[in-house]
Amino acid sequence: MAKPFKSTRRGITGALEPGEARLLGALLDDVISMLEPETGPSDDPLAALVGMSGADADATAPDDSAVRRLLPDAIRGDDDEALAFRRLTERSLREQKIGALRGSALLIESSPMTLNGEQGRLLAQALNDVRLVLADRLSIETEEDAERLHDVADSKDVDNVDSYLALVYNFITWLQESLVQAMLKAAKLQR
Amino acid sequence: MTVGFAIGTDTKEEVRTAEKTDLDQPWVVVVWNDPVNLMSYVSFVFQTYFGYSEAKARTLMLEVHEAGRSAVCSGTREKVEQDTVALHSYGLWATFEKAGSE
Numbered sequence: 064m065a066k067p068f069k070s071t072r073r074g075i076t077g078a079l080e081p082g083e084a085r086l087l088g089a090l091l092d093d094v095i096s097m098l099e100p101e102t103g104p105s106d107d108p109l110a111a112l113v114g115m116s117g118a119d120a121d122a123t124a125p126d127d128s129a130v131r132r133l134l135p136d137a138i139r140g141d142d143d144e145a146l147a148f149r150r151l152t153e154r155s156l157r158e159q160k161i162g163a164l165r166g167s168a169l170l171i172e173s174s175p176m177t178l179n180g181e182q183g184r185l186l187a188q189a190l191n192d193v194r195l196v197l198a199d200r201l202s203i204e205t206e207e208d209a210e211r212l213h214d215v216a217d218s219k220d221v222d223n224v225d226s227y228l229a230l231v232y233n234f235i236t237w238l239q240e241s242l243v244q245a246m247l248k249a250a251k252l253q254r
Numbered sequence: 255m256t257v258g259f260a261i262g263t264d265t266k267e268e269v270r271t272a273e274k275t276d277l278d279q280p281w282v283v284v285v286w287n288d289p290v291n292l293m294s295y296v297s298f299v300f301q302t303y304f305g306y307s308e309a310k311a312r313t314l315m316l317e318v319h320e321a322g323r324s325a326v327c328s329g330t331r332e333k334v335e336q337d338t339v340a341l342h343s344y345g346l347w348a349t350f351e352k353a354g355s356e
Contacts, residue, residue: 195345237258241258243294
């Protein structure tokens with residue numbers, strides 16, 4: 064079983080078992096492939112020149128509910144405004160997320176891990192995106208839904224795909240909680 | 255939001271400290287409750303991204319959790335647009351709106 068993350072003088076330390084690192088690596092890859100832009104890079108040289116590569120005139124709200132949760136509307140109650148804003152910002156948000164996911168996939172390859180603040184932040188972001196996707200697949204829509212899954216804590220509780228996903232979700236949740244607690248502790252010590 | 259079950263959760267004292275977002279500004283960023291994001295993580299994001307104190311981050315986090323939404327910062331339209339996208343990069347469910355349009 065993975066060791067919880069700890070705040071130490073050298074940084075945030077933690078360690079995954081090889082099987083856990085492989086599983087998490089595969090999940091990170093899955094989320095990366097979900098976020099890769101559906102349309103090619105902008106071929107407008109002027110847009111590239113003025114640094115508007117974050118813009119994507121063809122973007123629409125994603126069909127997949129998990130991707131829509133990763134890239135939510137920034138404006139409520141006005142679909143046209145929300146879409147216009149999405150077209151300006153969605154591509155760079157996808158790229159930012161993919162960067163954090165790729166960086167995290169590299170970080171978890173070493174065991175034990177020793178993370179600086181920036182690396183810890185990237186890993187926490189990536190774990191959060193993985194959890195958002197798993198939660199969508201598990202149809203977690205209310206806090207009661209989330210609590211029901213807490214019981215699946217051991218591989219002997221697993222008897223179908225959903226209980227396996229729940230076990231994975233609980234593991235990633237535990238991992239993220241331990242990472243965030245270690246970072247909050249480190250931040251407190253700094254003050 | 256959800257509570258990480260590995261480590262004990264916080265107490266609910268000092269919830270209603272008076273620190274309030276400055277609503278004189280014309281636009282606000284609203285963070286919405288969802289059943290996935292960890293309470294600790296939401297506090298962490300408020301501290302890390304906005305530079306809020308532990309107490310202020312916690313008050314806002316609990317407001318999101320209990321009231322379902324909280325206006326977490328305010329400013330010009332340009333600023334709230336940028337903050338909203340930054341919160342999306344952390345996976346928080348954020349929108350921006352004109353102050354007072356709730």
